[in-house]
Amino acid sequence: MNSILEIENLCKYYGKPENQTKALDGVTFQVMPGEFLGIMGSSGSGKSTLLNCIATVIQPTGGKIIMGRREIQSLKGSDLAEYRGKHIGYLFQNFELLDNLTGRENILLPLSLHNIPKSESDKRITELASYLEITDVLDKFPSQMAGGQKQRVAAARAMILNPSIILADEPTGALDSKNAKLLMEKLLGLNQEYNATILMVTHDSNAASYCKRILFIQDGVIFHELRRNIPEESQQAFYERILKVMAQLGGGTANVL
Amino acid sequence: MFFELVSRNSKRSRKENGLFFASLLISIVAFYNILSLSKQDVMIFLTKLESAAVNKLLTMIPLFYGMTLFILFFLVYFASKFQLERRKHEFGIYLMMGMRRSKLIFMLLAEDFRSSIMALFTGLPIAILLSEFISLVTARLVGLGIVGHQISISFQAILWTAIGFYLIKLIAFIILSGKIARQEIGSLLVETPEGAKKDLPSIVYALALSVGVIFLAAAYGMAISGLAWHEVDKMGLTLILGFTGTLLLFFGFRVIMGFLAKRSGNDQKLLAFTFRQLQENVIHRSTTLAISSLLILAALCCFGAGVAIAQFYSESEEHVLDYTFDSTSQDMAVVKETLASQKLDLLFSELFEMRVVYSIGRGL
Ligand SMILES: Nc1ncnc2c1ncn2[C@@H]1O[C@H](COP(=O)(O)OP(=O)(O)OP(=O)(O)O)[C@@H](O)[C@H]1O
Numbered sequence A: 001m002n003s004i005l006e007i008e009n010l011c012k013y014y015g016k017p018e019n020q021t022k023a024l025d026g027v028t029f030q031v032m033p034g035e036f037l038g039i040m041g042s043s044g045s046g047k048s049t050l051l052n053c054i055a056t057v058i059q060p061t062g063g064k065i066i067m068g069r070r071e072i073q074s075l076k077g078s079d080l081a082e083y084r085g086k087h088i089g090y091l092f093q094n095f096e097l098l099d100n101l102t103g104r105e106n107i108l109l110p111l112s113l114h115n116i117p118k119s120e121s122d123k124r125i126t127e128l129a130s131y132l133e134i135t136d137v138l139d140k141f142p143s144q145m146a147g148g149q150k151q152r153v154a155a156a157r158a159m160i161l162n163p164s165i166i167l168a169d170e171p172t173g174a175l176d177s178k179n180a181k182l183l184m185e186k187l188l189g190l191n192q193e194y195n196a197t198i199l200m201v202t203h204d205s206n207a208a209s210y211c212k213r214i215l216f217i218q219d220g221v222i223f224h225e226l227r228r229n230i231p232e233e234s235q236q237a238f239y240e241r242i243l244k245v246m247a248q249l250g251g252g253t254a255n256v257l
Numbered sequence B: 001m002f003f004e005l006v007s008r009n010s011k012r013s014r015k016e017n018g019l020f021f022a023s024l025l026i027s028i029v030a031f032y033n034i035l036s037l038s039k040q041d042v043m044i045f046l047t048k049l050e051s052a053a054v055n056k057l058l059t060m061i062p063l064f065y066g067m068t069l070f071i072l073f074f075l076v077y078f079a080s081k082f083q084l085e086r087r088k089h090e091f092g093i094y095l096m097m098g099m100r101r102s103k104l105i106f107m108l109l110a111e112d113f114r115s116s117i118m119a120l121f122t123g124l125p126i127a128i129l130l131s132e133f134i135s136l137v138t139a140r141l142v143g144l145g146i147v148g149h150q151i152s153i154s155f156q157a158i159l160w161t162a163i164g165f166y167l168i169k170l171i172a173f174i175i176l177s178g179k180i181a182r183q184e185i186g187s188l189l190v191e192t193p194e195g196a197k198k199d200l201p202s203i204v205y206a207l208a209l210s211v212g213v214i215f216l217a218a219a220y221g222m223a224i225s226g227l228a229w230h231e232v233d234k235m236g237l238t239l240i241l242g243f244t245g246t247l248l249l250f251f252g253f254r255v256i257m258g259f260l261a262k263r264s265g266n267d268q269k270l271l272a273f274t275f276r277q278l279q280e281n282v283i284h285r286s287t288t289l290a291i292s293s294l295l296i297l298a299a300l301c302c303f304g305a306g307v308a309i310a311q312f313y314s315e316s317e318e319h320v321l322d323y324t325f326d327s328t329s330q331d332m333a334v335v336k337e338t339l340a341s342q343k344l345d346l347l348f349s350e351l352f353e354m355r356v357v358y359s360i361g362r363g364l
C-alpha cells in the first residue's frame, strides 16, 4: 500500500544560528491511508511545529513533505490553495471559528472559497451535522456555543471537502473530559466509518488511546513508536502501555536507556 | 456567499471600529469644506467687493487641499492599519481554508470599496450641511443679511472630495495589503509582540540616535538661519533631513529606554514592569510615534501660517472707499449735506477730497 503522507528528515530551526531552537531535527515517518496516527511528546518537543509544517502554516528549514507523490514545498498559487483547502483539514486546539459567521456558514466557508455549489454539499452538511450532533447549533454564532460544540463544528468544517488527511493539534486540549471523550469517539467514527485518515497531536494519554499507532517525539526527533494490536489489545490495555512510555518520558532519558 | 461575507465584514468593521469610520468621515467633511470654500456666502459677497484679495485666498485652495490630503492620508493609513492588524488572525484562517492570496486581497479591496461608498454617502450630506451652516454663521457674524442665502451644492467639490478620498484610501490600502499578503500564515495566526521581532545590537540604535540628533540639528539650523528659504533645493534638503532625523531619533530612542528599564529593574519591580510596557507599546512602535509627532508639527505650522496670513490681510488693507459725486456737488459742504440727508454721515469717520487732474502734454 502506498503511503498518503511521507515526511523525510524534516527540520525546523527557529532563531539565529548563535541562539537556535531546534524544534524539529530530522523527523522521518509515513502515514498510511485510513490510519489514525497519534503524536505524543512533552511540551516544547516540536509537535505543533511538525503539524504546522505539514499544513504549510510555516516553512520548514529542511527536509521533504510528500503528500500523494507531490512535494508540498514546491506548491504555489492555486495548487497551494487547493492543497490547503481540499487535501488537508486542520483542527485547531482553540477551534479558530470565525465569530461573525454562524456554525453553518463556518462549515460552508471552504466550499465558497473553492467555488463549489452549495447544493452539492447540502446533503453532506446534514449528514455530518447529525453525525457530530451539532444540528441544533448550526444557526448559532460561535459565541453562543459550548466549547465541545465549537470543536465539533470545526471538525465538520475540516471534513466538509473530504480531505485526504485531517490534522488535529490537541483537539481535546480545551475540552473537559466528557466532551473530550465525545469528540474522540466521533473522530474514531470518522476514521472507521468514513475511512478518514487522521494525524493527531496530543498530550492526553486518554485521547491517544483511540489511535492505532503513536509516535513519541522528544527534542525534535522521534524516539519511540507504539502500535495497538487490534483486535486483541483493548483500548484500556493500550492506554496503560501509553502511560508507561509517558512515565519514562517524564523520568528523563536515564530510564529509557 | 463570498459577497455576503464582504458585506458582513465591512458592516462589522464599521460598527466595531468607530475610529476607522470616523476617520473616513472626517476626511470627507474636511475635503468638501475646503473645496467648497468659494461657494460660501461671505466669499461670494467678498468676491464682488475685494476680488483681488479673495482671489489670492482662493488660489491657495489647491495648496490647502494638497496639505489636507497629505495629513489625512496618515490618519486613514493608521486607522486602516490598526483595523487590519486586528483582523490578521481571521485572514490566517481564510488562507488556511484554502483562500488564494489574490482572492484575499480582492476581498479586502471589495470591503474597502464598500465602506468607502458608505462613508461617502454618510459623509457628503454631513459635509454639505456643515458647509451651509458655516456659510450662514459667518455671514451672520460678518453682518451680511441672510436674505441672499442659497443652498449651494458644489458638484466640483463633491467630485474632488471623492477623488481625493479614494486616492488616499487606495494608496493606504496598497501599502497595507502588500504587507499582509507577504506574511506566512503562521505569523498571521499567532500574534508576535513587536519586541520579539527586532533585536539589532544596541550600537545600531545608539548610532541611529546620534545621527538623528545631528540631522535634526542641521535641519533646524538651516531653517532658523534662513538658509533653507533661499532655494527650493535647500528647502527640500531641510525637509528630508528633518523627516529622517525624526524617524531615526525615535528609532534610536529605545536604547535610552532599555538602559532605564535595566537600571530600574533590580529594586523596584513594578516600575520595571511599567518600563517594559512602555517599551513594547510605545518605543517599539517608533515609526508610528515619529510620524504622529511630525503630523503635530505640520498641523502647528499650518495653524501658525494661517494666523500669520489672517493678520497680514487684516492689517494691510484698511478700508478706504471712494465715491464719485457729480459735478454740481464739488463743495465739501454739499457732500456732507447729501450724506446727512440720507442718514449716512455717521458711517464715515473722515472725508477727504481727491481731485483727479488731467495734464495734457502739448507736443511740438
Ligand atoms: N515562532 C517561534 N519562534 C521561536 N521559537 C519557537 C516558535 N514556535 C515554537 N518555538 C519553539 O520550538 C519548540 C517546539 O515548539 P512547539 O510549539 O512545536 O511545541 P509543542 O510540542 O507543540 O508543545 P505543546 O505541547 O506545549 O504545544 C519550543 O521550544 C518553542 O519554544
Ligand SMILES: [Mg+2]
Pocket (backbone or CB within 6 Å): A047, A048, A049
Ligand atoms: Mg503545541
